[in-house]
Amino acid sequence: MTGPELAEAGRLLAAARRPVVFTGAGMSAESGVPTFRDAQTGLWQRYDPQELATPAAFRADPALVWGWYEARRRGVRRAEPNPGHRAVAAIAARLPDTVVITQNVDDLHERGGVPAPVRLHGSLFAPRCSACARPAPLPSDLPPSADPPEPHDGAEPHGGAEPHDGAEPHGGAESHAPEAHDGPLDPPACADCGAPVRPGVVWFGEALPSAALDAAVEAASGCDLLLTVGTSALVHPAAEIPLVAARLGAPVVQVNPVPTPLDAICAVNLRGPAGEVLPALVRAAWPGADAG
Numbered sequence: 658m659t660g661p662e663l664a665e666a667g668r669l670l671a672a673a674r675r676p677v678v679f680t681g682a683g684m685s686a687e688s689g690v691p692t693f694r695d696a697q698t699g700l701w702q703r704y705d706p707q708e709l710a711t712p713a714a715f716r717a718d719p720a721l722v723w724g725w726y727e728a729r730r731r732g733v734r735r736a737e738p739n740p741g742h743r744a745v746a747a748i749a750a751r752l753p754d755t756v757v758i759t760q761n762v763d764d765l766h767e768r769g770g771v772p773a774p775v776r777l778h779g780s781l782f783a784p785r786c787s788a789c790a791r792p793a794p795l796p797s798d799l800p801p802s803a804d805p806p807e808p809h810d811g812a813e814p815h816g817g818a819e820p821h822d823g824a825e826p827h828g829g830a831e832s833h834a835p836e837a838h839d840g841p842l843d844p845p846a847c848a849d850c851g852a853p854v855r856p857g858v859v860w861f862g863e864a865l866p867s868a869a870l871d872a873a874v875e876a877a878s879g880c881d882l883l884l885t886v887g888t889s890a891l892v893h894p895a896a897e898i899p900l901v902a903a904r905l906g907a908p909v910v911q912v913n914p915v916p917t918p919l920d921a922i923c924a925v926n927l928r929g930p931a932g933e934v935l936p937a938l939v940r941a942a943w944p945g946a947d948a949g
């Protein structure tokens with residue numbers, strides 16, 4: 658990111674009245690939430706998220722997929738919004754017609770000061786029945802007992818080299834708090850029909866929630882600036898949101914440390930981490946502003 662690029666992006670933001678901020682996993686990376694395409698850690702390092710985040714994976718091994726999402730949810734619960742989330746909130750506070758559209762399933766925008774982002778891919782905090790779609794309560798975060806959990810009896814993935822022995826289930830920074838075990842975990846049963854509860858997220862191959870998609874397309878169609886932050890722009894249809902804005906003539910500003918397929922349509926590419934670039938962008942747009 659150079660000074661002239663930041664100044665140009667700041668000028669575009671200062672002139673905007675109806676900006677859209679479109680975010681992906683890189684938005685939360687500096688909060689310690691791994692991006693989708695980062696290598697995983699611990700028990701999960703042998704799995705590819707793109708293979709766990711599917712209806713077929715849940716059907717084949719509900720405990721594996723539910724346990725993975727529970728581990729992610731607990732990781733998010735421990736994370737805090739970073740200065741990038743607060744800078745997005747500062748933009749929305751200054752420009753009340755800002756629409757924040759996120760692909761993320763964490764709640765860091767809300768906790769960072771954006772009360773109602775448009776959620777294209779659902780939420781880790783809204784489980785529902787896999788059969789009748791009845792919303793289900795969030796599981797307690799307290800360990801059910803001090804005893805080590807029963808070993809999961811499914812196929813190969815969770816045994817072998819990484820047995821769960823209850824000694825140090827999470828490793829590193831995660832091990833200081835009492836937590837449910839990290840690993841496969843049977844999902845709760847729906848209170849209505851008894852079918853397994855599933856995470857309230859959109860899996861590969863599933864349709865996006867139509868109200869959220871409609872709201873996102875409408876906002877992108879009517880915006881006068883689209884700021885895309887921390888997305889690889891590889892997953893459709895979400896990745897089309899910046900393209901809609903660009904097609905209708907809105908300038909697109911991108912914040913990402915690396916190039917993406919969106920580079921070509923961007924008026925400005927700000928190479929760098931969201932937690933540094935976004936506060937700098939707010940200060941460039943409105944010198945002296947509280948960047949969050």
Ligand code: APR
Nearest residue numbers: 681682683686692693694760887888889890892913930931
């Ligand atoms: N600041 C800004 N961008 C960052 C940062 C950072 N600190 N760290 C990483 N990035 C960028 C990466 O360079 C990458 O381009 O964030 C992007 C993350 O890409 P993905 O992991 O592919 O995440 P995302 O684009 O949100 O994925 C879209 O795919 O797997 C599905 O449903 C899932 O919502 C997700 C969707």
